Amino acid sequence: MTEPPPEGYLGATARIRSGPAPELVAAGYELELADAPLLARGLGLADLAHVAALAAIPEEDARALRAALLELHESPPEIDPRLGDLVNVRERWLEQRAGAAAGWLNAGRPRREAGRIAFRIAMRGLLLDLGDALLRHAAALGGAAARERDTLMPDYTYLQVAQPTTAGHWLLSFAYPVLRDLGRLESDLDWVNRSPAGSGGVNGSRFAVDRVRLSGLLGFDGPIEHTRDAMWQADGFTDAAWHAATAVTNASRFAEDLELYGSDEFALLRIGDELCRASALMPQKRNPYALVVIRGAAGTLLGRATGLLATQRTPSGRTDNLLYAYGELGGAIGLATRTVALAAAVAESLTFDRAAAARAVGERFAVAADVADVLCLHAGLDYRSAYNVVGRATAKRGAIDADSLDAAARELLGRSLELDAQVLADALDPAAAIASRTVHGGAAPEPMDAMLRSCEEALSGARERLGARRAAIEAAERALL
Amino acid sequence: MTEPPPEGYLGATARIRSGPAPELVAAGYELELADAPLLARGLGLADLAHVAALAAIPEEDARALRAALLELHESPPEIDPRLGDLVNVRERWLEQRAGAAAGWLNAGRPRREAGRIAFRIAMRGLLLDLGDALLRHAAALGGAAARERDTLMPDYTYLQVAQPTTAGHWLLSFAYPVLRDLGRLESDLDWVNRSPAGSGGVNGSRFAVDRVRLSGLLGFDGPIEHTRDAMWQADGFTDAAWHAATAVTNASRFAEDLELYGSDEFALLRIGDELCRASALMPQKRNPYALVVIRGAAGTLLGRATGLLATQRTPSGRTDNLLYAYGELGGAIGLATRTVALAAAVAESLTFDRAAAARAVGERFAVAADVADVLCLHAGLDYRSAYNVVGRATAKRGAIDADSLDAAARELLGRSLELDAQVLADALDPAAAIASRTVHGGAAPEPMDAMLRSCEEALSGARERLGARRAAIEAAERALL
Amino acid sequence: MTEPPPEGYLGATARIRSGPAPELVAAGYELELADAPLLARGLGLADLAHVAALAAIPEEDARALRAALLELHESPPEIDPRLGDLVNVRERWLEQRAGAAAGWLNAGRPRREAGRIAFRIAMRGLLLDLGDALLRHAAALGGAAARERDTLMPDYTYLQVAQPTTAGHWLLSFAYPVLRDLGRLESDLDWVNRSPAGSGGVNGSRFAVDRVRLSGLLGFDGPIEHTRDAMWQADGFTDAAWHAATAVTNASRFAEDLELYGSDEFALLRIGDELCRASALMPQKRNPYALVVIRGAAGTLLGRATGLLATQRTPSGRTDNLLYAYGELGGAIGLATRTVALAAAVAESLTFDRAAAARAVGERFAVAADVADVLCLHAGLDYRSAYNVVGRATAKRGAIDADSLDAAARELLGRSLELDAQVLADALDPAAAIASRTVHGGAAPEPMDAMLRSCEEALSGARERLGARRAAIEAAERALL
């Protein structure tokens, strides 16, 4: 199989006398080159910072190299996969422009270091975009919750009507996980936006480079302390993938509820026309296509995260743990961003059929537990006894009223209840039931308003922090270029 | 957000009055259109078969439609993602060529049916390619095992020298899993190459279509019996993904062994130069890059399979279970094929340092268990006693010879062993130890030759069956066009 | 940390002078001993077969060992985890009963071989139990489908009413995947029920053992050909785990549909009281608890399978790939069996509200596509035009009748349809629509009856084969004891 290396191939040396096998090109170099759109910009920045920080490089070479790098930044070249990965292709191209000066790019720096820097530069951008989508989604959920603060609807468990609740309380329960998704994203950014530059082969460059300065040039928050840790560990990347899967799983749970409640049988709400799609066969249909797109992404992203961590089970100085990670993680975060943005558009488009929702609360004994509560509070029963009385009334008489309750009580407890008529009427009124949920975090207007405020504040804080982060990074990148 | 639908958008109807939201285009339609290279050919075949099988379509319309479909087959059009998925885009294009005749494509057939057919057409091709790679890999392993049938080397467990074995026996142990991978692949093809055509919305087309004839036109082995099962189940697809991950995990185990045994410290073997790569920083290195590419693929594919099955946890008539599957599974099988072909190239390139391997067997008491065996067979000891004697000899005296064994036996058992010198010499000779492994499946030449023959036969059979399958499919596709 | 080894500890030798660290006992030996209930019986059988097949063992020792082994089979001893794994504990116990004769158990046989045999013996039993549960589930689905062959109900996609179908056709669509689950299980048994006995350290025992005879003694279908493959490969185990996850995912899809269709809003069907559960808080509820149990198992089993394959990414002669597999796979198959049996009980308990289901088909234009079909067949329209006419009629007029269709046709096509009244009446009748689904695999009575017969035959075949397999295994085990 051994063939002479193609012109400019940097994978051969005096010890490796062959060009790459076609199978290696197809499975290896083309795999790496598929990440070129993700990495090219960051590689350019990494190279520019290297040239700026490396005292040893003669000024003339530095000038030639800078010029070539800026030219490369403007117009990336055609790629021949037989030349190796993107770093090889770039080095070859720079050699053609800047001659031997290009050789300085590897001074004290393996191919790997440039790749690690470029990947972190790409990831911080992708994570900031995901942050924007999460901010929008949380805001949309908060807005919808505020609008529907007083909209009665049934709470379902096991898909059986459980108790009265409000659409606002239900909607807001999806905002809290998104706020936590934002918190996790900020942690991920803390990890991602640190600099591996200056790590050398593994234990620090022999050249006098200032790792703190390099980090600043590249817009990172600071150097990753231990240089070997900087080169080889990926725990922050696997975490980011998992968090993306978690965020989209949260969106998927929301989408599953929407599909149910939006069915003609439940008929509590609708998502916007612009998020639906016709059937090619059945003219009467209005398929909530967006919800399917969201749900499928959750399973898909779970797989990406799993694959990434599975690939970390390898000895510590091998590249298998990061070779595929660039494309897999980049793709995963992009998919999560598109999906969360879609979920946000869905949340923004929601409309409720308030009358239908209120009707649904009135049916199927949603207030049964509230009546049992009231029997405890006003008729001196323990809860299990009250529960049995109400259960008997609903099952035997098909109604909850003074008569059916008294009958059940006589049967089960040997006495009637003598419940005040107004007290019973209140217990039977779903709106009154909601008004009684005044505990911290409950569905009554006061705790709802408090939560809406607290979410809004949390969102403002996150929005500000992410915005500042993006501004600082963009400023550093502009300065470097 | 509601905007008027773009010209030709088939996702809007009288009930859906809006074009798609940009978020829906980005997360949904563009996702589906990314599968266009995978599906376009199969969609054309599905449409042609539909036109051929649908009696109701007027002959003139059929003629116009056939012409337009063949034109589309030759030169696929530009794609505007705001028009929907590939079926939509094609319908719109056909409408422009063939007018209302294009409307017949949906007669008794949802968009989904055409997609399901196209995906199976694509998958059978991809699986046949994977089959070819597996055939090559198994043949390469068998060939190497035959060449190294008599090459002594240590067997390692826990990375500690265990017993003498041969490179041939070790190599051949990787061929058997590949033969099973081929068996699994053939099962997958049995499932994949069956026809969903004629299923209609879900329970059969109202139009008089002959599902058996449709299946034959499309080169399938027969119709999937139950039409709803045909439309919605994906268990054969998830199996194929898992089997791809399994096959590459087998290749990965092989690659991990090669990296160890190819290190300078073990120094038993080398892979070809054309599968290695230079370091950009360290001129003395010869990095076995191909092995890293193989190992990383195993973890990545495990994630793909996991994601696919996770996505099946959904009610039965939703499209989330297949929306992402097209791209995920297509990509996974392609990745597996490239990886297994690379593993085959590696196996073909293997060379052993036979002298070094033989030396390694001579060290570290690889024959200790053989000596203990011989103490059982010729000195009347039970195995645990023999084991203790040999263990004592190696640990205390650092040597296994008549003296050290006798000394240990006297110490432990109170008697000397009186072992025949030739018997002991045989036990200490690794080559003689191998010659004693004559049980079915053992490392001695006779069972090795029997296994090499049996592998070769299994391979020939699989090669013939897969070849016949490919020929039949290609004949049917040519006939349809 | 080094401590003297406890009395009888077989993990220490002249080279390893310490007993096990408490951390090793807690994380290692206790892990292995947790598998004792799974493995104990098979270890006893493996030892008995070893004694029977090993010519070298003196008859007196063999007799003593057999007696001790049978005693151990009847009454397994107390376990001290500081002695090591179950094989160690057993060896120590046998030593106390049978003295040095016990030492023969390791002649030509590592601890690992006995464990591999025992695990396969355990797994074939667990898989046969899973097979029984699958048989029952498939039979229950077929029975329900036969009972509800003519029960009209809507087909839903995107949870929107799509077309008329029957409960029988819908139910039967879940039986086919179960038949395939059975097929996969039979393949798994083919792999599992083969014998690793006689493999020796890795390349065959030096002792003259007959691997074919050993296999027969142990009730296996034959020896695994290659001895190293026999010792170290687990691809059949990971496949079995995946197939268990697949089977339960199929059951989960069924359970999700049932929860939807059993909600008060859909109200098409009910599962039995004995599979429901009360709420402790809400007396009116009837929670379909069984469905939750089924759905949660699907996700859990996906994780087990994923973990097992992830653990296979390791060099080839290490035990990490099987150390955890015993417990993980044994637990997974047991969980799958309990879950599938529960799904079978659910299917057996199903009752439909036929009147409600028929009413649901009458609403929401389920017949719209059928009417469009009829416009193609009887009014000379292509399908897209027919679709547009029906769509306009439903959206604008809220009704499908001769008038609304004619009006839409005039508007869109400039002509009226002149449709025969009886033809239209038939198209609007869901029962007539079903009767028209006579294609192979469709919902009409004839194809339904054909499918019910074909399922019944497939089930009988599988039932017979699994029964014969179980009988053969039990006979061999009895003979050995």
Add this chain to the structure above:
Amino acid sequence: MTEPPPEGYLGATARIRSGPAPELVAAGYELELADAPLLARGLGLADLAHVAALAAIPEEDARALRAALLELHESPPEIDPRLGDLVNVRERWLEQRAGAAAGWLNAGRPRREAGRIAFRIAMRGLLLDLGDALLRHAAALGGAAARERDTLMPDYTYLQVAQPTTAGHWLLSFAYPVLRDLGRLESDLDWVNRSPAGSGGVNGSRFAVDRVRLSGLLGFDGPIEHTRDAMWQADGFTDAAWHAATAVTNASRFAEDLELYGSDEFALLRIGDELCRASALMPQKRNPYALVVIRGAAGTLLGRATGLLATQRTPSGRTDNLLYAYGELGGAIGLATRTVALAAAVAESLTFDRAAAARAVGERFAVAADVADVLCLHAGLDYRSAYNVVGRATAKRGAIDADSLDAAARELLGRSLELDAQVLADALDPAAAIASRTVHGGAAPEPMDAMLRSCEEALSGARERLGARRAAIEAAERALL
């Protein structure tokens, strides 16, 4: 199948007239009851706090209930799985002791709320234990790194000797991920140790309970704000499972390195005897059993985390997302703790063969890149040219010395190098190479000492915070009892 409910079964009501099917008991109730050892204590605490916080309960009933609860805390009863889950079993038992007073336990509180509280109580304990294991592991790594600060050894990539490094730098690179594991664990504890108490059915209890007080009674850091979020979200649990898998994957990477470097071929280090194990067949072996136990746990835990998140893909008010989570997560964290403690014991037991490690650095041109560096710094070459010169010298001449370098330079660049002899001698000295790695995070003594200090500080901080947390929780629990 319907059978009368067993005495005391709380799963039946007037609407559910049957006891549980045996399949439901086996798959459901026994599953839940298997969590009894995990949950029993927390359920008792939850009930005591409920009684303390519920104003409505009459004092006499409260007294009776408290007494019964404390009795139950001391001696948990026998469990009959046909009675339902642990909450049911407890309620039944309490009813027998305290009569109708037991009925108050469900006042404003579903079974689910008690379970959620108990699970968080159990998890915080398990996570604190994992924290202790991580603290020990990080300290052991830091200690070993300090001891081996100056031990030369080769750095390997692709298992090829790359550059000189130190054992200390290599060891310390594993401490940093453990510090991050600790950080992740603290985040998980922040989430876990918050109170769901008082959430009622879903939107707050109707009874006047003070959620802040309840939280304090139970030793939580505060209430989870939104009551529906408190009941149904599990994102903190899935995160904890992932982090456990990540921590053990980090330990697994360490263990893989140790197995390699501890092989006789590499022979750089040894783990303690008490962490090894004999082979039953091969007396000469010393199997590093602990490393296998660690590596297998990583794959297993990845599966657990994957299964947990897969199970979250479900609509929002179902219990499948938490039904299995109790056992799965509890088991996962326990497994992680045992594994990390074992890794810590391994790290504590490490000994290096310093002479062998230094010899290994001297071989295979580990200093090649350092020589190339020096050619840049002192001979005016760009790095690529220097690299080529050194590569040529090693490949052609098999030596790096002034002559071979000059010859290569003349050949490649047309000139000799005129390198100062002392400069070259320094470049060829691995110890001098290490001394030059003075950049932040490098292997030279100064940055090593700085990192050792920074790790020690990070550890002290974490140790203090976790200790304070445990003390506060224990104090609250004691106070409640």
